[in-house]
Amino acid sequence: MNDPHPHSVDVAYLGARESLRRLEDAALTSCDVVEILLERIGQIDASDGTALRSVVALSDDARRVAVERDEQRARGEILGALHGVAIMIKDNIEAEGLPGCAGSTSLVGRPARDAALVTRLRDAGAIILGSTNLSQWANIRSPYSTSGYSASTGLVANPWALDRSAGGSSSGSGAAVAAGLVPLAVGTETDGSITCPASLNGVAGLKPTVGNVSRVGVVPISHSQDSPGPMARHVEDLELLYGVLSGSQAPRVSVAARLVEAPNWRTGHRGTDALFDDVMSQLRRDGRHVPRREGGLPGPGDFDDELTVMLAELFDDMDTYLGQRRGEGVRSLAEVVAFENDHANVEQRYFGHEFFERALASGGCDTEAYRAARARNVHWAVDTCLTSVLGDEDVIVSPAYGPAWKSDLVNGDNAKYVSPSIMAAAVAGWPILMVPMGFVEGLPVGLTLVGRPHQEWTLLAVAREIESVVALDAASSKPSWRAPTRG
Secondary structure, X not given: OOOOOHHHHHHHOOOHHHHHHHHHOOOOOHXXXXXXXXXXXXXXXXXXXXXXXXXXXXXXXXHHHHHHHHHHHHOOOOOOXXXXXXXXXXXXXXXXXXXXXXXXXXXXXXXXXOOHHHHHHHHOOOEEEEXXXXXXXXXXXXXXXXXXXXXXXXXXXXXXXXXXXXXXXXXXXXXXXXXXXXXXXXXXXXXXXXXXXXXXXXXXXXXXXXXXXXXXXXXXXXOOOOEEEEEEOOHHHHHHHHHHHHOOOXXXXXXXXXXXXXXXXXXXXXXXXXXXXHHHHHHHHOOOOOOEOOOOOOOHHHHHHHHHHHHHHHHHHHHHXXXXXXXXXXXXXXXXXXXXXXXXXXXXXXXXXXXXXXXXXXXXXXXXXXXHHHHHXXXXXXXXXXXXXXXXXXXXXXXXXXXXXXXXXXXXXXXXXXXXXXXXXXXXXXXXXXXXXXXXXXXXXXXEEEEOOOOHHHHHHHHHHHHHHHOOOOOOOOOOOEOOOOO
């Protein structure tokens, strides 16, 4: 299938930096961009032919703010690095006038305030275009969940193949950026929720070091692993958005990062791992010295420990968040469970909330079980995996995920092809970046870069290098909109 709305393609697939250049040259106005993107969203996101369902809601003031940004630019009043650029935020991030309901009908109608990161975006001149769909409650409800599904908005589709998963939990952010509905989006990640949809949708995504981007006003899962982060089609745009979200700037003097490959950290998908080998071979042919050093692999106990930690933190963090949220409604995780039981025909239509129930039984973080699980998990992630692989190097390179699997609301996800680097970085709270590395059977796949804490700018510099080696042309980077197929 060709692009379903071809006359808007030129503007829709502009990166944020290119949009800024055209705005500065008066070749475009922010009003032009907003009108084109809103029309494109209307034509693509909810139409019968494509029905991405990546967008939850549109901002009522987007057009008004676009006018303001154009008038300010005409007067030479540039607010910041994103002046006049459109952006979307994940639906678990609060913003005035947007739902911020994490995909749950239990929060529908509950008024939202601007999260701290949204304030940063507005101060930098960004236009908040709307909010994006997600795996409900950021995919912490059930072991049988389907990535990209929420009770409030439905199932996100992948614009490369409409019957394939857009990943989770920042599925709508990844799909919207890939589909040319917006140049920039903010996702959140606890374990894989930016890197997975970035890989499956063929865009770039960065989960920063936990704590580097404010989580105030973001629906939580785990204070030791949650982090909002940028998603974009190009690494230079990732840099732009990360700088605003974190309030930091790239170092004036760049230092060449030393890379290391963990040859046993593979996805297990033959085509994806073979493509990764090709990329690494090209890097080495270009003169890059990349040693190989095997790392620890997760066992059942490591997965169990991570889940124990997340559920205990969910119990405490969600109660705190809901107790402070404006408006009337659920005030605790226990009240969410009761609401979902009372509205099971909507909230539990396809799967239940077994993880919520386990979180309620966990007793929270003030238990020996939590403290022991967290200590074991961090030791595995940091000592057995990350530092043992890094040695004296700076960045670990590995494949990310296999191609997008078929979405299945009956049986849940089939996400079996994933690199151990994702979980190790998640548990440690270290930064991880996903950059597209090409296609397998017509579907995008990505490469991950893991760095030490607070070394995001190093990862971004390496990602630029990978992007130049892969050198995907503009045409091949646009989604194929493949219709649902059998098999």
